[in-house]
Amino acid sequence: MTNLNTQVHPRRRIIVGDGVAAAALTETSTAQAGDSLVVAGYKASQLGRGLAYMSEPRETPWRYAYLLNSPADDIDPDFGQWIVDNWEHIQGSMVGRSPDWLGAAKPYLDCDDKRGLNVPRAFFGDYMEQRSQQAIAALRERGVNVDIVDDEAVSLEQGADGFKLLTASGRRLHADAVDIATGGPKTQRIEGDDGPFCAPELFGHEERIADHAKRGAEIWCIGTNATMLDALRLCQSVVPEDQLRFTACSPRGIMPEPLIARLPRDITKPELSGPYPSAKAFLDDVQRNMQLAQTAGHQMREVRAGFRAFFIEHGLKCFVPDLHEARLVPPTLRHWFRGGTRDTLHDFHRLSLTNHTRVVRGAVSAIESTDDGVNLLLKDETDALVPYKAGFVINCSGAGATFEFDALTRSLIDRDWVSICNRSGGIRVNDGCQTNMPGVRYLSPATTVIGDEVMPMPLYDAHLLRTWAARANKQPS
Numbered sequence: 154m155t156n157l158n159t160q161v162h163p164r165r166r167i168i169v170g171d172g173v174a175a176a177a178l179t180e181t182s183t184a185q186a187g188d189s190l191v192v193a194g195y196k197a198s199q200l201g202r203g204l205a206y207m208s209e210p211r212e213t214p215w216r217y218a219y220l221l222n223s224p225a226d227d228i229d230p231d232f233g234q235w236i237v238d239n240w241e242h243i244q245g246s247m248v249g250r251s252p253d254w255l256g257a258a259k260p261y262l263d264c265d266d267k268r269g270l271n272v273p274r275a276f277f278g279d280y281m282e283q284r285s286q287q288a289i290a291a292l293r294e295r296g297v298n299v300d301i302v303d304d305e306a307v308s309l310e311q312g313a314d315g316f317k318l319l320t321a322s323g324r325r326l327h328a329d330a331v332d333i334a335t336g337g338p339k340t341q342r343i344e345g346d347d348g349p350f351c352a353p354e355l356f357g358h359e360e361r362i363a364d365h366a367k368r369g370a371e372i373w374c375i376g377t378n379a380t381m382l383d384a385l386r387l388c389q390s391v392v393p394e395d396q397l398r399f400t401a402c403s404p405r406g407i408m409p410e411p412l413i414a415r416l417p418r419d420i421t422k423p424e425l426s427g428p429y430p431s432a433k434a435f436l437d438d439v440q441r442n443m444q445l446a447q448t449a450g451h452q453m454r455e456v457r458a459g460f461r462a463f464f465i466e467h468g469l470k471c472f473v474p475d476l477h478e479a480r481l482v483p484p485t486l487r488h489w490f491r492g493g494t495r496d497t498l499h500d501f502h503r504l505s506l507t508n509h510t511r512v513v514r515g516a517v518s519a520i521e522s523t524d525d526g527v528n529l530l531l532k533d534e535t536d537a538l539v540p541y542k543a544g545f546v547i548n549c550s551g552a553g554a555t556f557e558f559d560a561l562t563r564s565l566i567d568r569d570w571v572s573i574c575n576r577s578g579g580i581r582v583n584d585g586c587q588t589n590m591p592g593v594r595y596l597s598p599a600t601t602v603i604g605d606e607v608m609p610m611p612l613y614d615a616h617l618l619r620t621w622a623a624r625a626n627k628q629p630s
Protein backbone atom coordinates (compact mmCIF):
# COMPACT_ATOMS: atom_id res chain seq x y z
CA MET A 154 0.00 0.00 0.00
CA THR A 155 1.29 3.49 -0.77
CA ASN A 156 2.07 5.60 2.24
CA LEU A 157 0.68 9.03 1.44
CA ASN A 158 3.03 10.66 3.96
CA THR A 159 6.03 9.73 1.88
CA GLN A 160 4.45 11.25 -1.22
CA VAL A 161 4.73 14.87 -0.18
CA HIS A 162 6.71 16.34 -3.06
CA PRO A 163 6.78 20.01 -3.79
CA ARG A 164 5.17 19.95 -7.20
CA ARG A 165 6.87 23.01 -8.55
CA ARG A 166 10.53 23.74 -7.85
CA ILE A 167 12.82 26.44 -9.22
CA ILE A 168 16.58 26.13 -9.10
CA VAL A 169 18.38 29.46 -9.52
CA GLY A 170 21.91 29.24 -10.91
CA ASP A 171 23.76 27.51 -13.72
CA GLY A 172 26.92 26.22 -12.06
CA VAL A 173 28.04 23.00 -10.42
CA ALA A 174 25.70 23.42 -7.44
CA ALA A 175 22.60 24.03 -9.57
CA ALA A 176 23.59 21.12 -11.84
CA ALA A 177 24.03 18.76 -8.87
CA LEU A 178 20.67 19.81 -7.40
CA THR A 179 19.10 19.09 -10.80
CA GLU A 180 20.87 15.79 -11.29
CA THR A 181 19.85 14.42 -7.88
CA SER A 182 16.36 15.94 -7.97
CA THR A 183 13.64 13.71 -6.56
CA ALA A 184 10.91 15.28 -8.75
CA GLN A 185 8.29 12.81 -9.93
CA ALA A 186 6.06 12.52 -12.97
CA GLY A 187 3.79 15.56 -13.17
CA ASP A 188 6.10 17.78 -11.08
CA SER A 189 7.70 20.78 -12.65
CA LEU A 190 11.28 21.90 -12.37
CA VAL A 191 12.55 25.22 -13.68
CA VAL A 192 16.27 25.95 -13.85
CA ALA A 193 16.82 29.69 -14.11
CA GLY A 194 20.34 31.00 -14.61
CA TYR A 195 22.19 33.45 -16.84
CA LYS A 196 23.29 30.51 -18.96
CA ALA A 197 20.99 27.76 -17.71
CA SER A 198 21.13 26.15 -21.15
CA GLN A 199 24.80 25.44 -20.36
CA LEU A 200 23.92 24.13 -16.91
CA GLY A 201 26.95 22.93 -14.95
CA ARG A 202 29.48 25.43 -16.23
CA GLY A 203 28.64 28.44 -14.06
CA LEU A 204 31.37 30.96 -13.55
CA ALA A 205 34.24 28.55 -12.97
CA TYR A 206 33.94 26.32 -16.04
CA MET A 207 32.65 28.76 -18.65
CA SER A 208 33.48 28.16 -22.26
CA GLU A 209 35.27 30.94 -24.09
CA PRO A 210 33.45 30.83 -27.45
CA ARG A 211 36.07 32.93 -29.28
CA GLU A 212 39.43 31.56 -30.30
CA THR A 213 41.74 33.51 -27.99
CA PRO A 214 45.28 32.57 -26.88
CA TRP A 215 43.90 32.01 -23.36
CA ARG A 216 40.88 29.95 -24.40
CA TYR A 217 42.13 26.85 -22.58
CA ALA A 218 44.64 28.56 -20.30
CA TYR A 219 42.87 28.09 -16.96
CA LEU A 220 43.41 24.71 -15.37
CA LEU A 221 41.64 22.71 -12.69
CA ASN A 222 43.51 22.97 -9.43
CA SER A 223 43.40 19.24 -8.74
CA PRO A 224 43.93 16.10 -10.81
CA ALA A 225 40.88 15.07 -12.88
CA ASP A 226 40.00 11.97 -10.88
CA ASP A 227 40.21 13.90 -7.60
CA ILE A 228 37.28 16.01 -8.77
CA ASP A 229 35.26 13.05 -9.95
CA PRO A 230 36.35 9.52 -11.00
CA ASP A 231 33.78 9.72 -13.83
CA PHE A 232 35.53 12.84 -15.10
CA GLY A 233 38.81 10.90 -15.10
CA GLN A 234 37.18 8.35 -17.41
CA TRP A 235 35.68 11.17 -19.52
CA ILE A 236 39.20 12.51 -20.12
CA VAL A 237 40.27 9.08 -21.35
CA ASP A 238 37.20 8.77 -23.59
CA ASN A 239 37.59 12.28 -25.04
CA TRP A 240 41.36 12.38 -25.25
CA GLU A 241 41.55 12.82 -29.01
CA HIS A 242 39.42 15.97 -28.86
CA ILE A 243 41.34 17.34 -25.85
CA GLN A 244 44.70 16.69 -27.43
CA GLY A 245 43.58 18.24 -30.73
CA SER A 246 42.38 21.38 -28.91
CA MET A 247 45.66 21.75 -27.01
CA VAL A 248 48.20 21.23 -29.79
CA GLY A 249 50.42 24.28 -30.34
CA ARG A 250 49.10 26.21 -27.37
CA SER A 251 51.22 28.30 -25.07
CA PRO A 252 51.94 27.48 -22.30
CA ASP A 253 52.72 23.99 -23.51
CA TRP A 254 50.13 22.01 -21.58
CA LEU A 255 50.73 18.85 -23.59
CA GLY A 256 54.47 19.09 -22.86
CA ALA A 257 53.75 19.37 -19.12
CA ALA A 258 51.37 16.41 -19.45
CA LYS A 259 54.05 14.18 -20.99
CA PRO A 260 55.17 12.36 -17.81
CA TYR A 261 51.50 11.43 -17.25
CA LEU A 262 50.92 10.40 -20.85
CA ASP A 263 54.09 8.30 -20.79
CA CYS A 264 52.58 6.15 -18.05
CA ASP A 265 49.06 6.36 -19.47
CA ASP A 266 47.71 8.31 -16.50
CA LYS A 267 45.44 10.84 -18.20
CA ARG A 268 43.19 10.78 -15.13
CA GLY A 269 45.95 12.46 -13.13
CA LEU A 270 46.17 15.57 -15.33
CA ASN A 271 45.24 19.10 -14.29
CA VAL A 272 42.92 19.57 -17.22
CA PRO A 273 41.81 22.96 -18.64
CA ARG A 274 38.68 23.97 -16.76
CA ALA A 275 36.75 24.48 -19.99
CA PHE A 276 36.81 20.69 -20.49
CA PHE A 277 35.35 20.13 -17.04
CA GLY A 278 32.65 22.55 -18.17
CA ASP A 279 32.03 20.39 -21.25
CA TYR A 280 31.75 17.34 -19.01
CA MET A 281 29.40 19.05 -16.54
CA GLU A 282 27.24 20.42 -19.34
CA GLN A 283 26.93 16.97 -20.96
CA ARG A 284 26.14 15.43 -17.61
CA SER A 285 23.47 18.03 -16.89
CA GLN A 286 21.86 17.52 -20.30
CA GLN A 287 21.67 13.79 -19.59
CA ALA A 288 20.14 14.48 -16.17
CA ILE A 289 17.52 16.79 -17.70
CA ALA A 290 16.70 14.17 -20.35
CA ALA A 291 16.29 11.53 -17.60
CA LEU A 292 13.97 13.81 -15.61
CA ARG A 293 11.85 14.45 -18.70
CA GLU A 294 11.76 10.75 -19.41
CA ARG A 295 10.28 10.10 -16.01
CA GLY A 296 7.56 12.66 -16.64
CA VAL A 297 8.95 15.76 -14.95
CA ASN A 298 8.25 19.02 -16.79
CA VAL A 299 11.65 20.64 -17.01
CA ASP A 300 11.97 24.23 -18.17
CA ILE A 301 15.37 25.82 -18.77
CA VAL A 302 15.31 29.59 -18.53
CA ASP A 303 18.35 31.63 -19.59
CA ASP A 304 17.72 34.72 -17.52
CA GLU A 305 18.70 36.60 -14.41
CA ALA A 306 16.57 36.05 -11.31
CA VAL A 307 16.04 39.50 -9.85
CA SER A 308 13.68 38.95 -6.94
CA LEU A 309 12.04 36.22 -4.92
CA GLU A 310 8.82 36.82 -3.04
CA GLN A 311 6.53 34.64 -1.00
CA GLY A 312 2.79 34.80 -1.58
CA ALA A 313 -0.35 32.87 -0.72
CA ASP A 314 0.32 30.51 -3.62
CA GLY A 315 3.98 29.75 -2.86
CA PHE A 316 6.94 31.67 -4.26
CA LYS A 317 7.18 34.06 -7.16
CA LEU A 318 10.50 34.57 -8.90
CA LEU A 319 10.84 37.58 -11.15
CA THR A 320 13.44 37.52 -13.93
CA ALA A 321 15.23 40.41 -15.63
CA SER A 322 13.23 39.90 -18.83
CA GLY A 323 9.99 40.17 -16.86
CA ARG A 324 9.04 36.51 -16.53
CA ARG A 325 7.17 35.52 -13.40
CA LEU A 326 7.93 31.98 -12.32
CA HIS A 327 5.84 30.33 -9.62
CA ALA A 328 6.91 27.47 -7.35
CA ASP A 329 6.34 25.75 -4.03
CA ALA A 330 10.06 25.40 -3.41
CA VAL A 331 13.12 27.31 -4.56
CA ASP A 332 16.82 26.45 -4.49
CA ILE A 333 19.32 29.27 -4.66
CA ALA A 334 22.71 28.29 -6.06
CA THR A 335 24.09 31.58 -7.30
CA GLY A 336 27.77 31.00 -6.51
CA GLY A 337 30.36 32.49 -4.17
CA PRO A 338 31.01 36.13 -3.27
CA LYS A 339 32.82 38.53 -5.56
CA THR A 340 36.47 39.57 -5.30
CA GLN A 341 36.82 42.22 -2.61
CA ARG A 342 37.49 45.69 -3.93
CA ILE A 343 40.70 47.53 -3.08
CA GLU A 344 40.69 51.29 -3.42
CA GLY A 345 42.26 52.29 -6.72
CA ASP A 346 41.92 48.86 -8.34
CA ASP A 347 39.82 50.30 -11.17
CA GLY A 348 42.46 52.71 -12.46
CA PRO A 349 43.76 52.76 -16.07
CA PHE A 350 46.54 50.29 -15.24
CA CYS A 351 44.49 48.00 -12.99
CA ALA A 352 41.88 45.26 -13.27
CA PRO A 353 39.50 44.85 -10.31
CA GLU A 354 39.36 41.11 -11.09
CA LEU A 355 40.87 38.72 -13.62
CA PHE A 356 37.85 37.23 -15.38
CA GLY A 357 36.29 39.50 -17.96
CA HIS A 358 39.41 41.70 -18.09
CA GLU A 359 41.64 39.32 -20.04
CA GLU A 360 41.81 41.40 -23.20
CA ARG A 361 43.16 44.47 -21.39
CA ILE A 362 45.56 42.47 -19.22
CA ALA A 363 46.88 40.69 -22.32
CA ASP A 364 47.49 44.04 -24.06
CA HIS A 365 49.51 45.35 -21.13
CA ALA A 366 51.49 42.11 -20.78
CA LYS A 367 52.29 42.30 -24.49
CA ARG A 368 53.54 45.90 -24.22
CA GLY A 369 56.05 44.60 -21.65
CA ALA A 370 54.38 45.87 -18.46
CA GLU A 371 55.31 44.12 -15.25
CA ILE A 372 52.09 42.38 -14.22
CA TRP A 373 51.49 42.54 -10.50
CA CYS A 374 48.93 40.24 -8.90
CA ILE A 375 47.44 40.96 -5.51
CA GLY A 376 47.09 37.44 -4.11
CA THR A 377 49.11 34.21 -4.20
CA ASN A 378 46.11 31.95 -4.79
CA ALA A 379 44.44 29.96 -7.57
CA THR A 380 43.29 33.12 -9.38
CA MET A 381 46.86 34.41 -9.41
CA LEU A 382 47.91 31.13 -11.03
CA ASP A 383 45.21 31.73 -13.67
CA ALA A 384 46.65 35.21 -14.23
CA LEU A 385 50.10 33.71 -14.83
CA ARG A 386 48.62 31.26 -17.38
CA LEU A 387 46.91 34.16 -19.14
CA CYS A 388 50.23 36.06 -19.38
CA GLN A 389 52.08 32.93 -20.54
CA SER A 390 49.52 32.54 -23.31
CA VAL A 391 50.31 35.95 -24.81
CA VAL A 392 53.96 36.70 -23.91
CA PRO A 393 57.08 34.60 -24.60
CA GLU A 394 58.47 33.40 -21.27
CA ASP A 395 61.74 35.32 -21.67
CA GLN A 396 59.75 38.57 -21.82
CA LEU A 397 57.48 37.81 -18.90
CA ARG A 398 57.59 40.02 -15.78
CA PHE A 399 55.16 38.73 -13.20
CA THR A 400 54.92 39.47 -9.46
CA ALA A 401 52.51 38.04 -6.91
CA CYS A 402 52.12 39.45 -3.44
CA SER A 403 50.22 38.48 -0.29
CA PRO A 404 50.63 39.16 3.42
CA ARG A 405 52.18 35.74 4.04
CA GLY A 406 53.80 35.38 0.62
CA ILE A 407 53.07 31.67 0.65
CA MET A 408 52.19 29.75 -2.51
CA PRO A 409 49.79 26.78 -2.44
CA GLU A 410 51.31 23.29 -2.46
CA PRO A 411 51.12 21.62 -5.89
CA LEU A 412 48.60 18.77 -6.05
CA ILE A 413 50.52 16.03 -7.83
CA ALA A 414 48.82 12.79 -8.82
CA ARG A 415 51.06 9.74 -8.48
CA LEU A 416 50.67 6.09 -9.37
CA PRO A 417 49.48 3.97 -7.74
CA ARG A 418 46.90 6.41 -6.36
CA ASP A 419 46.83 6.49 -2.61
CA ILE A 420 45.19 8.73 -0.06
CA THR A 421 45.94 9.42 3.57
CA LYS A 422 43.65 7.60 5.96
CA PRO A 423 43.43 9.80 9.04
CA GLU A 424 43.09 8.16 12.42
CA LEU A 425 41.13 10.60 14.49
CA SER A 426 39.15 9.33 17.42
CA GLY A 427 37.76 12.15 19.57
CA PRO A 428 35.56 13.66 20.67
CA TYR A 429 38.03 16.42 21.36
CA PRO A 430 37.32 19.04 24.04
CA SER A 431 38.56 21.92 21.93
CA ALA A 432 39.46 23.00 18.41
CA LYS A 433 43.09 23.09 19.47
CA ALA A 434 43.10 19.47 20.68
CA PHE A 435 41.49 18.39 17.42
CA LEU A 436 43.88 20.41 15.25
CA ASP A 437 46.87 19.02 17.17
CA ASP A 438 45.72 15.52 16.28
CA VAL A 439 45.09 16.48 12.64
CA GLN A 440 48.62 17.87 12.53
CA ARG A 441 49.99 14.67 14.05
CA ASN A 442 48.18 12.69 11.33
CA MET A 443 49.52 14.98 8.62
CA GLN A 444 53.06 14.55 9.91
CA LEU A 445 52.66 10.77 10.02
CA ALA A 446 51.37 10.82 6.44
CA GLN A 447 54.27 12.98 5.28
CA THR A 448 56.75 10.68 7.01
CA ALA A 449 55.12 7.79 5.15
CA GLY A 450 55.85 9.64 1.88
CA HIS A 451 52.49 11.26 1.23
CA GLN A 452 52.39 14.62 -0.51
CA MET A 453 49.70 17.29 -0.38
CA ARG A 454 47.45 15.58 -2.93
CA GLU A 455 47.28 12.36 -0.91
CA VAL A 456 46.85 14.25 2.37
CA ARG A 457 44.21 16.66 1.08
CA ALA A 458 42.19 14.03 -0.78
CA GLY A 459 42.39 11.70 2.24
CA PHE A 460 41.13 14.27 4.72
CA ARG A 461 38.42 15.42 2.32
CA ALA A 462 37.14 11.85 1.91
CA PHE A 463 37.35 11.38 5.67
CA PHE A 464 35.36 14.53 6.44
CA ILE A 465 32.71 13.58 3.88
CA GLU A 466 32.16 10.37 5.82
CA HIS A 467 32.62 11.79 9.32
CA GLY A 468 31.34 15.28 10.04
CA LEU A 469 33.29 17.63 12.23
CA LYS A 470 30.61 17.39 14.91
CA CYS A 471 31.66 13.81 15.79
CA PHE A 472 35.08 15.17 16.71
CA VAL A 473 34.37 18.64 18.02
CA PRO A 474 30.79 18.54 19.34
CA ASP A 475 30.95 22.07 20.75
CA LEU A 476 29.71 24.20 17.85
CA HIS A 477 31.62 27.25 19.02
CA GLU A 478 34.89 25.29 19.10
CA ALA A 479 34.09 23.57 15.78
CA ARG A 480 33.82 26.98 14.10
CA LEU A 481 37.42 27.71 15.09
CA VAL A 482 38.67 24.75 13.02
CA PRO A 483 38.11 25.67 9.32
CA PRO A 484 40.42 28.72 9.03
CA THR A 485 43.40 26.60 10.12
CA LEU A 486 42.50 23.62 7.94
CA ARG A 487 42.03 25.94 4.97
CA HIS A 488 45.69 26.97 5.25
CA TRP A 489 46.99 23.50 5.97
CA PHE A 490 45.24 21.92 2.98
CA ARG A 491 45.89 24.75 0.53
CA GLY A 492 46.69 23.11 -2.78
CA GLY A 493 47.05 24.37 -6.33
CA THR A 494 47.61 23.44 -9.94
CA ARG A 495 50.73 21.36 -10.46
CA ASP A 496 51.63 22.73 -13.92
CA THR A 497 51.36 26.40 -12.99
CA LEU A 498 53.13 26.12 -9.65
CA HIS A 499 55.99 24.32 -11.35
CA ASP A 500 56.09 27.02 -14.04
CA PHE A 501 56.04 29.77 -11.42
CA HIS A 502 58.98 28.18 -9.63
CA ARG A 503 60.92 27.52 -12.85
CA LEU A 504 60.40 31.10 -14.06
CA SER A 505 61.43 32.51 -10.67
CA LEU A 506 64.90 31.03 -11.21
CA THR A 507 65.41 33.48 -14.10
CA ASN A 508 63.59 36.35 -12.30
CA HIS A 509 60.59 36.28 -14.64
CA THR A 510 58.31 35.60 -11.68
CA ARG A 511 58.68 36.54 -8.03
CA VAL A 512 56.70 36.60 -4.79
CA VAL A 513 56.67 39.66 -2.56
CA ARG A 514 55.46 39.49 1.00
CA GLY A 515 53.14 42.29 2.08
CA ALA A 516 49.58 43.56 2.15
CA VAL A 517 48.64 46.17 -0.44
CA SER A 518 47.46 49.26 1.37
CA ALA A 519 47.29 51.74 -1.51
CA ILE A 520 47.18 51.66 -5.31
CA GLU A 521 47.91 54.90 -7.12
CA SER A 522 47.81 55.20 -10.89
CA THR A 523 50.52 57.20 -12.63
CA ASP A 524 50.96 58.15 -16.30
CA ASP A 525 52.48 54.82 -17.27
CA GLY A 526 51.70 52.36 -14.47
CA VAL A 527 50.96 52.05 -10.79
CA ASN A 528 52.60 52.97 -7.50
CA LEU A 529 51.85 50.46 -4.77
CA LEU A 530 52.31 50.73 -1.03
CA LEU A 531 52.79 47.40 0.72
CA LYS A 532 52.60 46.92 4.45
CA ASP A 533 55.26 44.43 5.51
CA GLU A 534 55.25 42.19 8.61
CA THR A 535 56.62 45.05 10.77
CA ASP A 536 53.77 47.31 9.56
CA ALA A 537 56.27 49.44 7.63
CA LEU A 538 54.99 50.80 4.29
CA VAL A 539 57.21 49.82 1.37
CA PRO A 540 56.73 51.46 -2.07
CA TYR A 541 56.78 49.43 -5.31
CA LYS A 542 56.17 50.25 -8.96
CA ALA A 543 54.19 48.02 -11.31
CA GLY A 544 53.13 48.19 -14.93
CA PHE A 545 49.67 46.75 -14.38
CA VAL A 546 47.88 45.43 -11.29
CA ILE A 547 45.31 42.63 -11.13
CA ASN A 548 43.21 42.30 -8.01
CA CYS A 549 43.18 38.54 -7.29
CA SER A 550 42.76 39.02 -3.55
CA GLY A 551 39.70 36.79 -3.15
CA ALA A 552 36.52 37.51 -1.27
CA GLY A 553 38.17 39.00 1.83
CA ALA A 554 36.61 39.14 5.26
CA THR A 555 33.33 40.85 4.38
CA PHE A 556 31.75 38.80 1.64
CA GLU A 557 30.09 40.72 -1.16
CA PHE A 558 27.30 38.44 -2.33
CA ASP A 559 25.26 38.56 -5.52
CA ALA A 560 22.15 40.73 -5.43
CA LEU A 561 19.67 37.87 -4.96
CA THR A 562 21.60 36.36 -2.06
CA ARG A 563 21.98 39.82 -0.53
CA SER A 564 18.19 40.33 -0.67
CA LEU A 565 17.67 37.01 1.15
CA ILE A 566 20.21 37.95 3.81
CA ASP A 567 18.58 41.36 4.27
CA ARG A 568 15.22 39.64 4.89
CA ASP A 569 16.82 37.10 7.23
CA TRP A 570 15.77 34.19 5.02
CA VAL A 571 19.46 33.33 4.86
CA SER A 572 21.77 33.73 7.87
CA ILE A 573 25.40 34.72 8.05
CA CYS A 574 27.73 32.80 10.33
CA ASN A 575 29.19 35.46 12.59
CA ARG A 576 32.48 33.58 12.89
CA SER A 577 33.27 32.83 9.21
CA GLY A 578 31.17 35.52 7.50
CA GLY A 579 29.87 32.68 5.27
CA ILE A 580 26.33 31.38 4.87
CA ARG A 581 24.68 29.32 7.60
CA VAL A 582 21.75 27.12 6.60
CA ASN A 583 19.72 24.46 8.37
CA ASP A 584 19.75 20.71 7.72
CA GLY A 585 19.31 19.83 4.07
CA CYS A 586 20.45 23.38 3.10
CA GLN A 587 17.04 24.72 4.18
CA THR A 588 17.02 28.44 4.90
CA ASN A 589 14.98 30.20 7.57
CA MET A 590 12.19 30.49 4.99
CA PRO A 591 10.52 27.05 4.69
CA GLY A 592 10.68 25.89 1.08
CA VAL A 593 13.82 27.84 0.19
CA ARG A 594 17.19 26.08 0.13
CA TYR A 595 20.61 27.64 -0.40
CA LEU A 596 23.91 26.12 -1.47
CA SER A 597 27.04 27.89 -2.61
CA PRO A 598 30.79 27.70 -2.00
CA ALA A 599 30.26 30.38 0.65
CA THR A 600 28.16 27.99 2.78
CA THR A 601 30.14 27.32 5.94
CA VAL A 602 27.53 25.78 8.28
CA ILE A 603 24.80 23.27 7.35
CA GLY A 604 22.54 22.35 10.27
CA ASP A 605 24.86 21.46 13.14
CA GLU A 606 27.70 20.64 10.74
CA VAL A 607 30.51 23.12 10.33
CA MET A 608 32.27 22.59 6.99
CA PRO A 609 35.84 21.63 7.94
CA MET A 610 37.10 22.31 4.41
CA PRO A 611 35.71 25.13 2.25
CA LEU A 612 33.04 24.27 -0.34
CA TYR A 613 35.10 26.02 -3.04
CA ASP A 614 35.42 22.52 -4.37
CA ALA A 615 33.25 20.96 -7.04
CA HIS A 616 33.27 17.53 -5.39
CA LEU A 617 32.20 18.85 -1.98
CA LEU A 618 29.46 21.01 -3.48
CA ARG A 619 28.05 18.06 -5.39
CA THR A 620 28.20 15.92 -2.24
CA TRP A 621 26.17 18.43 -0.23
CA ALA A 622 23.69 18.99 -3.06
CA ALA A 623 23.03 15.24 -3.23
CA ARG A 624 22.62 15.11 0.56
CA ALA A 625 20.15 18.00 0.51
CA ASN A 626 18.01 16.13 -2.01
CA LYS A 627 18.04 13.02 0.17
CA GLN A 628 16.39 14.93 3.01
CA PRO A 629 12.61 15.16 3.08
CA SER A 630 11.56 18.60 1.86
Ligand SMILES: Cc1cc2nc3c(=O)[nH]c(=O)nc-3n(C[C@H](O)[C@H](O)[C@H](O)COP(=O)(O)OP(=O)(O)OC[C@H]3O[C@@H](n4cnc5c(N)ncnc54)[C@H](O)[C@@H]3O)c2cc1C
Nearest residue numbers: 172173174194195203204205221222305306335336614615
Ligand atom coordinates in the same frame (compact mmCIF):
# COMPACT_ATOMS: atom_id res chain seq x y z
C1 LIG B 1 37.56 30.78 -11.36
C2 LIG B 1 37.27 29.62 -10.46
C3 LIG B 1 38.03 28.46 -10.56
C4 LIG B 1 37.75 27.37 -9.76
N1 LIG B 1 38.48 26.23 -9.89
C5 LIG B 1 38.13 25.13 -9.20
C6 LIG B 1 38.78 23.88 -9.40
O1 LIG B 1 39.74 23.80 -10.16
N2 LIG B 1 38.36 22.80 -8.71
C7 LIG B 1 37.32 22.89 -7.83
O2 LIG B 1 36.92 21.86 -7.26
N3 LIG B 1 36.70 24.06 -7.60
C8 LIG B 1 37.08 25.18 -8.25
N4 LIG B 1 36.45 26.36 -8.02
C9 LIG B 1 35.49 26.44 -6.94
C10 LIG B 1 34.11 26.56 -7.51
O3 LIG B 1 33.53 27.61 -6.78
C11 LIG B 1 33.27 25.32 -7.44
O4 LIG B 1 33.99 24.24 -7.96
C12 LIG B 1 31.98 25.45 -8.24
O5 LIG B 1 32.21 25.56 -9.60
C13 LIG B 1 31.07 26.56 -7.79
O6 LIG B 1 29.82 26.28 -8.37
P1 LIG B 1 28.54 27.13 -8.05
O7 LIG B 1 27.43 26.55 -8.83
O8 LIG B 1 28.31 27.22 -6.58
O9 LIG B 1 28.92 28.59 -8.47
P2 LIG B 1 29.20 29.29 -9.88
O10 LIG B 1 30.07 28.48 -10.74
O11 LIG B 1 29.63 30.67 -9.54
O12 LIG B 1 27.76 29.32 -10.54
C14 LIG B 1 26.72 30.14 -10.09
C15 LIG B 1 26.06 30.71 -11.32
O13 LIG B 1 24.86 31.35 -10.96
C16 LIG B 1 24.71 32.49 -11.79
N5 LIG B 1 23.89 33.48 -11.10
C17 LIG B 1 24.22 34.24 -10.04
N6 LIG B 1 23.22 35.04 -9.69
C18 LIG B 1 22.21 34.78 -10.55
C19 LIG B 1 20.90 35.30 -10.72
N7 LIG B 1 20.41 36.24 -9.90
N8 LIG B 1 20.13 34.81 -11.71
C20 LIG B 1 20.59 33.84 -12.54
N9 LIG B 1 21.83 33.31 -12.43
C21 LIG B 1 22.63 33.78 -11.46
C22 LIG B 1 26.13 33.01 -11.96
O14 LIG B 1 26.24 33.78 -13.14
C23 LIG B 1 26.92 31.73 -12.04
O15 LIG B 1 27.13 31.34 -13.38
C24 LIG B 1 36.72 27.47 -8.80
C25 LIG B 1 35.97 28.65 -8.70
C26 LIG B 1 36.24 29.71 -9.52
C27 LIG B 1 35.41 30.98 -9.39
